[in-house]
Amino acid sequence: MSRKWQEECGVFGVFDTKKTSPDISKLTYYGIFSLQHRGQASAGIVVNHDGTFLCHKAPGLVSDVFDELHLGALSGHAALGHVRTPASGESGFDVVQPMQIKSHSGQIAISMNGSIMNASELRESLKEIGAFFQTTADFEVLLALIARNRVATDSLEGAIAKMMTEISGAYAMLFMSEDRIIGVRDPLGLRPLVLGKKDDMYMLASETCAFDAIGAETIRDVLPGEIITITEEGVSSIYTVPETSAHKDGKLCIFEFVYLARPDSFMDGTSVYASRVNTGKALARECPCDADLVVAAPDSGIAAAIGYAEESGITYGQALLKNRYVGRTFIEGTQSAREMAVRLKFSVLKTAVKDKKIVIVDDSVVRGTTTRHIISFLREEGAKEVHLRVASPPVKFPCYYGVSASESSELPARTKSVEEICKEIGADSLGYVSLEGLKASTNGALCGHCSACFDGIFPAGVPAGAEEENK
């Protein structure tokens, strides 16, 4: 169940304002279960049980980490949940979230998603004044800042707001203290966060699909720079970015639309699925093709392929199957083992491709290794022509904002022409949608977009040393 690109985390929080729900941990379980695509390495839930924080977390999929017993033990009226993938530089059990600490102002739990540009610098300067760290994770630095700020600040929200002036980065964070949960979206809104409601419970989550899963209603996106608090009194917010311009100046990661988000989610008011179908249509207009059959690179290319087929009038079909049982423990290693892995993961429907001219539509291409194998398999089975159409522009820059491409740091598109890549991949032709075409497909979105991986414009800056790397 590995994914091509990797969002580094998914977060979910819930607060029952009437404190009557018996099943807060089950709701949280269903919530993070629905966000599983955002992180498969570990899962955790912390609940507030009358002021005592109870936590269960472990490496593994949500369904492996939790059973009825765990959930039964985690009763309470407020909860945070988390799914994650290790960020680079992090390791071990100690960075599994949610994390809890005890400080001046009581207990705080954190569940976060994203990346802090200046985490190392902040860590060092905190050490200079006597702080020490037990983990290598960013969130421990954030908690240290908040604990320090809290001493001189009236409220937890105030300490968080001050912390936001000290850090730069892309993030969505949830905090739980004894009487509230708090959600934070970074000032540019690079990472998503949404507010929902079910009965007397308010919820915060990375994506709306978590609300649909539990029958909750989506209220709205949290604004860029907003600090939103849920207590027994209900919902209130303070804004570190003017409320009126927050969305307009926002820069939501466009890769959420391309690949990261689940297609049934809505981001900043726009359907992710619709944007992908629209991108496929734009791709058909920008990069037409004379072919017998439109097929998707399973599964992430399906929506764009359907759009491409509809716009082009070419029949939509299946040519490739993805093995549902390819899991985390699969045997890899050598080059031939890698080809073997692709062969076990994707199989070709021979009768569907024999003597056909095929357009294969993928959501994105990074290194192209898997794509090269797939095209070669299609030819082996008698495809006459294989044309590749990609529903995003060439990826030329790494992401520093909490997304990692599972295919290494080499980005062929930075140094090679489209023709060269086409040849390497072994396609008869290769076309990418334009950045304009992609952006237009999300029409209706309230936010602007960060498209740094395509255009190199990093709105929240880059970590020390990274500028050199991107020259």
Place this chain on the structure above:
Amino acid sequence: MSRKWQEECGVFGVFDTKKTSPDISKLTYYGIFSLQHRGQASAGIVVNHDGTFLCHKAPGLVSDVFDELHLGALSGHAALGHVRTPASGESGFDVVQPMQIKSHSGQIAISMNGSIMNASELRESLKEIGAFFQTTADFEVLLALIARNRVATDSLEGAIAKMMTEISGAYAMLFMSEDRIIGVRDPLGLRPLVLGKKDDMYMLASETCAFDAIGAETIRDVLPGEIITITEEGVSSIYTVPETSAHKDGKLCIFEFVYLARPDSFMDGTSVYASRVNTGKALARECPCDADLVVAAPDSGIAAAIGYAEESGITYGQALLKNRYVGRTFIEGTQSAREMAVRLKFSVLKTAVKDKKIVIVDDSVVRGTTTRHIISFLREEGAKEVHLRVASPPVKFPCYYGVSASESSELPARTKSVEEICKEIGADSLGYVSLEGLKASTNGALCGHCSACFDGIFPAGVPAGAEEENK
């Protein structure tokens, strides 16, 4: 990763005639990995290491049961593999295959798929002469028959042929003794078995997809009633059914085409995927519909839905997503938990269905519980009309030949009209393809078909007591 219908097992065997391959256990691993859809409850491999049989088997998915360490330890020149789901009446660790015994004529291992009609009667009569049994599994009865027959028979093949006259049922069996592997397909060919080759290795498997996965070539289907032996000398066969009429009189399970087999496999010479697309086309002709969008019940309805769309000219699209992370450990129980489970498993693409007239195509419908929930979800999100089209006839009879419907024994289609079922499920209209339409879609298949679940004609008989039940 539960499946709607359940083939009870998948088998794989390999014999290296030159005894030079270092990776017989890895090949077997890849083979059963590709047959995982035929059984998710346990996995096992036994290898012949210079006359010593080494075995590793355990409950779980292939990728959970085996790692590099296990496979490295299982070196040899011949191997059997197995994946399975518990048959009714079986339980516990002791029935995990492959099974090995030591008898008069040495060691024998067995890996089998299918069901023996008269297993209980045979078990009792063997007990009468002093045999005892440690498991509740059919294969222990077969091994007892073979061990007894072997005392008075020259060859293992002879003892197996005699055993085949004593049992009735639907089966594919692989045996390994010290110098050979042997494959057996039941006299009616109800269960599939294919022969393949790679380099100096001959292989037997339930489906051709296992050969594709390892880059082996499919040679042919094993004939109904054939006993095929692979030794250092190569391949040889004896026939319990005349070779010339075996295929013609054969009765391969038609549900392999409907649902059980992987779409990229070929059965008795016919592409499973093509037969499903063809069935979808037949369904479009037989049960047309005025609609805006054809969608599949994911994932098993996709091929038929593509055929339906192509034949009808209605646009193919997506309306439902299937959660890839819904695993074995999911939390169920009450009625509302059941609805919750369906909701977590399938999510609706709201923008795709709102105000649309939708045809949803499924491969088959048994109890219809999941379908009823799905249709209800589509209506919640604003679908104007929801029409259900099914790419197989109504299921009116249970299967005694090694397939179990995961949805209980109640078969609504036996007592209710199509109109009543349509109403229960909540669809605006309901249409099934005809049995003739379904059979025609497999045109080119060498075998005839068993369609007992649709027409109640059981070519290999039924177990004692079952006739009563089907009146």
Place this chain on the structure above:
Amino acid sequence: MSRKWQEECGVFGVFDTKKTSPDISKLTYYGIFSLQHRGQASAGIVVNHDGTFLCHKAPGLVSDVFDELHLGALSGHAALGHVRTPASGESGFDVVQPMQIKSHSGQIAISMNGSIMNASELRESLKEIGAFFQTTADFEVLLALIARNRVATDSLEGAIAKMMTEISGAYAMLFMSEDRIIGVRDPLGLRPLVLGKKDDMYMLASETCAFDAIGAETIRDVLPGEIITITEEGVSSIYTVPETSAHKDGKLCIFEFVYLARPDSFMDGTSVYASRVNTGKALARECPCDADLVVAAPDSGIAAAIGYAEESGITYGQALLKNRYVGRTFIEGTQSAREMAVRLKFSVLKTAVKDKKIVIVDDSVVRGTTTRHIISFLREEGAKEVHLRVASPPVKFPCYYGVSASESSELPARTKSVEEICKEIGADSLGYVSLEGLKASTNGALCGHCSACFDGIFPAGVPAGAEEENK
């Protein structure tokens, strides 16, 4: 918790004649817990729950294998329990007892202790008539004989009696069928078996300490050759050896008194502890010594050392401590690692030994490796003289009757004089009690004794090929 010598198993069975006890599995747990010294490799319990046999068994100590949950699930009115150590030639999970089968006359479970001389020959001849075997364990052969005999015999007891004429060996066996439990002691009574009672429950166990642990009363030793049956009707017996001469002609293993049994047990009417103290006294008379301090080789030499001190008038003291935490997983390997292991297992009380003349009393000496290290440690810490006194004669022959010395098959006493061994071990003097002295110490025992390991007289014969070995 490894032991010097290894009894290969302990058995326990219970039948509640009124079927009212709620805690049959807990009683069985306590029973085998008290027999843990007879086998540390695996543990198991099978209960008869209204005719259904429920079993839990696994490798490990009793307290590791079972918890409240397992015991709660194992409710019933009759039970067998087992603790064991692998016999040579056995391996793997499949030989963990109790074992259950289904045969002509219903279910049978077995829990046995001991060794069958002609098991291999019987196994081969059963194969000749079509039987097959799934394990390498003796008990599967016994079950095959019983299943075959049962076809032509009225009762299970009759089938067992016939089986006893077919086998030769040293054994205690417990069987459970649907309406009874049956205990069997071999015709020479080589292995022990006792009958006890608590409330309405009758019990059978390897040693009386199991009855004391649960507050049950010891009734009597099962006679050599007795087949004792417990049903709802109570207790009844048949005898394969005349009841009057059974004890007189019996040959209970004398090593039970020397080392194997727990000191608080009674065997054939005699206290094991008292016999050990008596042996120590005899040793003091036969092998006196001029010394300051009598110490025990912990823990098995304590009783004899106390007897030696009392008889000799020399002060009893401690010189060596045994580490209670030396477990199964300890790290061994090379020669120096072996010395390290002894050093970690035994530590010397320096102030107690400095400048002292010490007599160290051990229950027995086989290879003497550990003893040599211990004597060397005592000298390192300043002991002036170290004299070794052994409470059994030199071990000159292997045991074929279910006991294995953990120190390999080399038996120095066969080829070397007492003086040579004394020198090798590094003692200032070495004395063994005489066989007569040892036998006299069990005065009051109802049975005679097998002392084959000392005198080479094997009353139940030896396995094929073994005679050669002992010339």
Place this chain on the structure above:
Amino acid sequence: MSRKWQEECGVFGVFDTKKTSPDISKLTYYGIFSLQHRGQASAGIVVNHDGTFLCHKAPGLVSDVFDELHLGALSGHAALGHVRTPASGESGFDVVQPMQIKSHSGQIAISMNGSIMNASELRESLKEIGAFFQTTADFEVLLALIARNRVATDSLEGAIAKMMTEISGAYAMLFMSEDRIIGVRDPLGLRPLVLGKKDDMYMLASETCAFDAIGAETIRDVLPGEIITITEEGVSSIYTVPETSAHKDGKLCIFEFVYLARPDSFMDGTSVYASRVNTGKALARECPCDADLVVAAPDSGIAAAIGYAEESGITYGQALLKNRYVGRTFIEGTQSAREMAVRLKFSVLKTAVKDKKIVIVDDSVVRGTTTRHIISFLREEGAKEVHLRVASPPVKFPCYYGVSASESSELPARTKSVEEICKEIGADSLGYVSLEGLKASTNGALCGHCSACFDGIFPAGVPAGAEEENK
């Protein structure tokens, strides 16, 4: 393997000054293995591998937590090890030691034993200045103090010395930084710590038995208040208590001699075993008895019983056996289950006690529950009289210095007379050794003693609120 009283931890550290030993982790393993009696709940080792700290730790016994694989991976030239039992108020995985942090001056690992009186107050005041805590353990407070002190202090030793002025309590601590290990004993020397040497390696440990186990030489006790540093340069010390008076004014816990330490250890120059035999002799003089047999309450009363027998001239014998297999997982709960537990743990040698007048010698008595059961068992088996003699005075006060009695906080000796306790326990007579008699038995010890549990004089103070409790 539960213990009556519980020392809360054992520590071990080693530094190879030549950096040539390949087996630093094995030595550490053997070291903490020998200290297992000081803590059975968890075990851990951290090594310095060229500046990188590698750690493995987990709940469980040393032999369960580590295997060859773990030890092989932990290569380095310096190491700390730890065994522990949870202190009250601590819980969970996060308090398993050794603990590591990263601070201003690099990495620090800690392995500690003991108790800090003012830990809560220090924790709160650190929170006031912005510190936060992830665990509930004292050592995290110490690390916070050191990290803060280190900012303004030249050396780690300086920061530790300052921390020692801020805390009060009883402790032995080991620290490891990138170039050294440091040992600290509290200013009163309440907890023990010793220095040893083997080849080019210097070592620190809670008890000398750890050095004997690995063939190392004991150099000396670390002085009360000493901060001892081991680097490549060798050993150096600074003193927070004048070196000349440190021992004289010291107050080593007298319960180390009574029960806690392993008998083969030496504490402040005195043999623990000898002190226990001496106490038994004093007890015989102070509380003589007319009896046939002196027996020990196994195992902790053995040394005193031997002394009592020697001084009184009464025969020493065994009457009770302790089951070696009673482990952590044993089934308890109700009152009768508790009696059952004692019965399984201790069995009586019937022939040894029948019609005898018995003196049973125990090291100490707290609640007396187990003793009461044991005396009752002895009477059941026919003991004519049972007299109890205790080798320490009545325990009237709780310990705040790192020792917890496993039998609850009720201390009968505070409110009841010796006669009342004797009657409750069911003995014919009861005698305790005097505190003077006990202290005299350690003659030759360099240190004075803390005997607060007997006399209520707490030399390092008590935690806030505790004074009230002890009135």
